[in-house]
Amino acid sequence: MYTLGIETSCDETGIAVYDSQFWENNQSPHLGILGQSLYSQVKMHEEYGGVVPELASRDHVKRILPLIQSCLEESKLSISQIDNIAYTKGPGLAGALLVGSSVAKGLAFALNKKSIGIHHLEGHLLSPLLSERFQETDPKNFFPFLALLVSGGHTQIMMVKAIGDYSILGETLDDAVGEAFDKTAKLLNLPYPGGPEVSKLAQTSTTNRFKLPRPLIHSKNLDFSFAGLKTAVLTQIKQAEKEQIELDASFKADLARAFVEATVDVLQSKVEFAMRQTNCFRLVVAGGVGANIQLREKLSELTGKLPQCEILYPPTHLCTDNGVMIAFAASLRILENKQAFDTSNAFDVLPRWSLEKI
Ligand code: KG4
Ligand code: ZN
Numbered sequence: 001m002y003t004l005g006i007e008t009s010c011d012e013t014g015i016a017v018y019d020s021q022f023w024e025n026n027q028s029p030h031l032g033i034l035g036q037s038l039y040s041q042v043k044m045h046e047e048y049g050g051v052v053p054e055l056a057s058r059d060h061v062k063r064i065l066p067l068i069q070s071c072l073e074e075s076k077l078s079i080s081q082i083d084n085i086a087y088t089k090g091p092g093l094a095g096a097l098l099v100g101s102s103v104a105k106g107l108a109f110a111l112n113k114k115s116i117g118i119h120h121l122e123g124h125l126l127s128p129l130l131s132e133r134f135q136e137t138d139p140k141n142f143f144p145f146l147a148l149l150v151s152g153g154h155t156q157i158m159m160v161k162a163i164g165d166y167s168i169l170g171e172t173l174d175d176a177v178g179e180a181f182d183k184t185a186k187l188l189n190l191p192y193p194g195g196p197e198v199s200k201l202a203q204t205s206t207t208n209r210f211k212l213p214r215p216l217i218h219s220k221n222l223d224f225s226f227a228g229l230k231t232a233v234l235t236q237i238k239q240a241e242k243e244q245i246e247l248d249a250s251f252k253a254d255l256a257r258a259f260v261e262a263t264v265d266v267l268q269s270k271v272e273f274a275m276r277q278t279n280c281f282r283l284v285v286a287g288g289v290g291a292n293i294q295l296r297e298k299l300s301e302l303t304g305k306l307p308q309c310e311i312l313y314p315p316t317h318l319c320t321d322n323g324v325m326i327a328f329a330a331s332l333r334i335l336e337n338k339q340a341f342d343t344s345n346a347f348d349v350l351p352r353w354s355l356e357k358i
Contacts, residue, residue, distance in 0.1 A: 001334070002034070002077060003084045004068070004107075005327025008100035009092025009120045010152070011041040011051045013063040014323030017075040017082070020331040026138050030130045030315065032331070035075030036324050037067040046192050050182070057095035064103050071323070079111060084341070086330030089117030090350030091153070097349035105345055114341040116330050117348075121149055121355045123325030124286035125160060127314040130328060142312070146280050148271055150295070151287030152178035152193075157222045157274050158355065160284075164338035166355050169274055170222020177263060178289045180226035184233050184259050188252045198256045199292050205257035206250070210236055212262040217269050222277075224270065226263070233259055264298040272302055281309040291319040 001021070007014035015037045022032035041059050045051050072079060087104035090097055101117065108115035125147040129139040146169075147158040155172040175183070178195055185194020190201065212232045215225040236255055240247060275281050289295065290313055302309050318324055333339040339358075 001083045001331065002081060003086055003327045003331045003334070004071075004082045005118075005323040005325070005330060006064070006068075006085070006087040006100040006104050007120070007123070007321055007323045007326045008060045008064065008096050009088045009090070010096060010321060011045055011056050012321040013039045013041075013060050013067055014321055014326070015064070015067045015071040016323035016327045017071060017077060018324065018327035018331050020335055023331065024335060026140070028132070028135045029139055029328075030132055030134070032328070033130070033324055034077065035071045035073070036322065037071040037074070038322055039063045039067060042193060049186060049192050051093070053093045053095055056093055057099055060096055060099040064099060068103075079107070082113060084330060084334060085113055085115045086118050086326050087115065088120045088123070088326055089348075090120065090353035092120055092351060094349060094351040097351060098347055101349050102347045105342065105347060108342075109345055116334065116339060116341050118326050118329050118333070119353060119355055119358045120321075121154060122166070122358065123329045124151065124314075125149060125158065125166070125284060126163070126329050126332060127286060127318045127325040128284040128312040130318060130324070131312055131315055133312065142282060144280055145282035145284055146271070146274055146278065148267065148283060148285045148290075149287045150177045150267070150285070150289035152176060152182065154287065155224050155226070156355075157270060159278060159280070163332045163336045164358065166358075168354075168356055169278070170224065170270065172224040172226060174225050174227035175230065177224070177226055177267070178287070180230050180263065181289065183230045184256070187230070187233050187237060188256060195289060195292065199260060199294060201253050202256040202260040202294065204249075205253040207254055208257075209254040210258035212236075212258045214262050214266050214269075217266050220273075222270055222274055224266065229259065229262055260292075260294050264292070264295045267295060268298045268302065271299060272305065275302075275306060275309060281306060282312070283309065284312045286314060286319075288320045290314065291316060
């Protein structure tokens, strides 16, 4: 079964073809990725310091068909050989989602195929199953697991019992962790998207000059809060300006380091709390911030305290938004009979959609 995946929820146009036979036959699931194409709009949004929704939708319109074409060429398939057309139905920017949904439904209608709307975060949280780690072991035995979803819009810890069976154990009360990275980057005059820039800058710091708060670290629940941390960064900058301290490269690097250390400390502590509470020691880390090197190092320290814990990441190229995760999540849902195909031709999208309600 060949599934075309279309991702247009934000500022990446991602297309992929996934062949489900590798999952069905218990072979390495990553071998099912037959083709993938991606266009990132980052350069276009850079000058505005963030994603401009209207520009994003227009650009998806421009890119989507040539990307589908090149992905099919790489897959060595014609569109008529595709069985299902999956698209991101939400959450995300309404106009951007509409581009993917209308192309998917239009193609399905014209070619007499089935279309299927996928939750963006389900795509992220299943993508670690495409890791090469499952060359020898069966990914089906990896369930149940905890998932730490850390992206520009979400910070959640979930329990994943099976495909389609997700419950939120805790989430952010205000800013998402990626958002806090991006806002901190702005305060430090770093280019957009700020997450990787803050991370790189932090690595150049040589002194532990600043100590920032670790919000809710002792809260005995799985809630997060990152808005105050960003404010703490601003307070340090204002204080330095008042004292006429030069905001030079080393000042910024030290502040970036303090921000990153506070953030990853909180994430590590909440993951440990979730593992102990649920007695579930398998974790997947998904979403853009999952690419963060300091977070990966900090989480790996957990194996010292909890030797039974196992942490899994998606392949690096699948950490940020992409079409593969949408094609893959759709394939698994179809195989597990977890979702009926679309029954209406309406271009309905769900810009706000809880993962527990799928
Ligand atoms: O999952 P994603 O590609 O898009 C959604 O938000 O759905 O995540 C993007 C977020 C941005 O906030 C970006 O700054 C952050 O992930 N990010 C990172 C890193 N790479 C991407 N944050 C910290 N360190 C990174 N290496
Ligand atoms: Zn995402």
